[in-house]
Amino acid sequence: MIRFIIELGKSKLILAFIALMGAVFGYLYVAEPDTSVLIIPSELSSKDGIQSLEGVRLDLSILDDVRYKRLEIFGENPVDPGVTGEVRNPFSDFE
Numbered sequence: 001m002i003r004f005i006i007e008l009g010k011s012k013l014i015l016a017f018i019a020l021m022g023a024v025f026g027y028l029y030v031a032e033p034d035t036s037v038l039i040i041p042s043e044l045s046s047k048d049g050i051q052s053l054e055g056v057r058l059d060l061s062i063l064d065d066v067r068y069k070r071l072e073i074f075g076e077n078p079v080d081p082g083v084t085g086e087v088r089n090p091f092s093d094f095e
Contacts, residue, residue: 062068
């Protein structure tokens with residue numbers, strides 16, 4: 001790596017270009033514009049919270065669909081956690 005830098009030093013134009021690009025990118029990184037956004041909270045109405053769900057109606061007709069009824073469960077239900085093995089202290093001496 002040092003040899004590469006020394007060889008670059010021989011070509012002053014390339015070394016100056018790399019230094020200039022480093023300075024430009026450094027400036028752009030440090031001087032990025034302020035992107036903060038001012039959010040003005042709206043006033044709460046009486047319809048906020050659980051009361052806003054009062055008019056929601058769920059379409060449960062999918063449960064009567066033939067494609068839904070053909071779905072099968074593969075594997076164990078509920079899932080058996082199985083044997084996890086012996087818990088060893090990784091910092092203890094080897095046996």
